[in-house]
Amino acid sequence: MSRWIEPVTLSGEHVKLVPMSVEHEEALAAAAADGELWKLWYTSVPEPARTRAWIDAALAMRDTQGAHPFAVIDAKTGDVVGSTRYFNVDETNRRLEIGHTWYAKRVQRTALNTEAKLLLLTHAFEKLNAIAVEFRTHFMNHQSRAAIARLGAKQDGILRNHQVKDGVFRDTVVFSIIQSEWPAVRTHLKYRLEG
Template structure:
């Protein structure tokens, strides 16, 4: 297993990212029910009954060296409130993607995403020495697009008619990136936002 597909614990003030395991299933069922996230037609969050299959899928992809999956745990409650992963792993090109991310509805609009991304970007750029971190977001997922842009990522382009979703709609995919040259300023902005300065 390459370092890119490992999911070590990463801890901040608000969240702890820990290796996703079947033990997170109960918490994640409650988290995805918080806001009925599966009803958002432009995302791929499973219904509560599909959480076990999602966990199994992430772990199988990790075993194949294709993904690093984390449970996002609220440090106050100790409960998992979401999932995030590294995927699109390309160590030979010093590139990876952050995706398959979702949070309980009550965690959205808080510092959870900012801190989780701060931890993931710090690991990717400072520890793994990647040159490029990508995000791929549905054109109509305005909330996620705004969150990615708020991190300092730039829109590289839009892949038109890129993916056919399970509901039959065709997704235009927005490709964003944050490169290592962007990181000093992006890190400063995130640290300011998180009250770390």
């Protein structure tokens, strides 16, 4: 059966995005430990001991919902430094979301993230012919909100009491880039990488 999003490896100068597998378990656990990312209450980074269950859930989302989880590899060192994913795939309306993104502390706010987003967006708009790509984050995750805005995504709105995690309501901030905005966003991301 053909799917809209087939497994793909995306490579650049700073980053390589490869289809996630159970073989990435140890490396993803080590990446999450850099900064103890699972302690950020508004994110969904796995504790090292729960990394396998987290990977299994990502792969189940791939198999049942058409998502595509990636392991993020630092192209300079070859180290796995995080994860990202295409998900909330709506093939009929050619929409998808980029998310479940996290990086080891040592590579946050580097060219690696900018290039990863450039690769993901280029594939979405130019290979998959997506008409819109969404990004969502917790209202309290100010670092993520600022990073999404720096990409050139526009805020669509806030979904109040959108989800419940551990008895706490989550307000979700929704951003998107639409097909007609992609050329300007692409130019902006390339400019940032050259800087």
